Amino acid sequence: MTRAHDLGGRPAGPVPDKDDTVVFHDSWHAKALALNLASGALGAWNIDASRFAREQLKDYATLSYYEKWMAGLANLLVERGLVTEAELSGDVPQSQLTPKALRAADVSAAMHKFMPYTRKNGPTAQFQMGDKVRTLSAPQAGHCRLPAYAAGRVGTVILSHGNHVFPDTNARFQGENPQPLYTVEFTAATLWGAAAENPDDAISLDLWQPYLEPL
Amino acid sequence: MPHDHHEPHSLLPSDPELRARALETILVQKGLVDPAALSALIDTYQNDIGPQNGARVVARAWANPAFKARLLSDATAAIAELGFAGRQGEHMVVVENTAAVHNMVVCTLCSCYPWPVLGIPPAWYKSDEYRSRAVKEPRAVLAEFGVALLGSQKVRVWDSSAEVRYLVLPMQPEGSHELDEGALANLVSRNAMIGTALAGAE
Known part of the structure; x- marks a missing residue:
């Protein structure tokens, strides 16, 4: 697993186009987003699986943002059996619109619908606000939302969010496996040592209990 | 194969x-x-759901202390009072800028962003450059955006690694306290709600 997507802390140049207010720069950008949302509404995958599909792209580092969204979508469509490889490369027989498809009239309601990621089941919270915790020494293989820059570091629990769907299993269709989620704050000095701009600045991450160990 | x-x-x-x-x-x-x-879908994110929503939330918080208190204690519910809710805004947290703290938001692993209040993220927010640098050199990034911090301000960066979504409540500009909510909203840019601009600044 290369974690090409795990960019935090890497050296990089100036941030581009800071005052840009254009929502979609090309019609295909808009189309790429809409195709992802409409296909996602079919229910054949979840948000974690769609992120995982993009992270796993061999060309992650060279594809542009919406190119990643299209490539990830195409791979998922095949992986989940909605489209065959033959159909991706050739003509497709025409079929009736499936009842599962998102209809234009339902788009606004679907995008405004409250679909929380909190769950009632799962383990009890092991940590309280104010507790010191240490993160795992490295991100787990597969889809793991612990960034490498914060691995093996000590931080403080500042918010507790209840049990949330666990992306590591959900991304692989191995179940929601809800786990307690916390916001953990790290000092810049803890993360960056002498390279910190200001040792007392703070960086927070939202981390699930399996990423954390008691101190 | x-x-x-x-x-x-x-x-x-x-x-x-x-x-x-x-x-x-x-x-x-x-x-x-x-x-x-x-x-x-394209029309929804082109025209209906965008930073104009977040600006109304901020303006109401500035104008109405009781709303601000609700916003800081249960942001999802307070934002829903204005009709803004849904996809990528299911678990909102609002973080307040003060003379002691300047907040900024990033997603280093992908492009998590509070859609119901800010819409689709701008290209710079999704760029490798911002995702790489915001957590390690936030002050250099803020300077690049033209944000002048107060000497008293500590920087807090919120890296959105789960389904919690962050909105920055900027400091209200001096001399704007007589304005109504509509006029206040005009002072709130998208970048101010990400933390890469100050309210009232171009």
């Missing part, structure tokens, strides 16, 4: 415009996607 690890997407045209068209054709022909729904 042990010796053929091609990814299915490589079967599509590589030119992105042609690729988008090919994907659309396949999904529509197969009856998986309603083309009218695509237009409705």
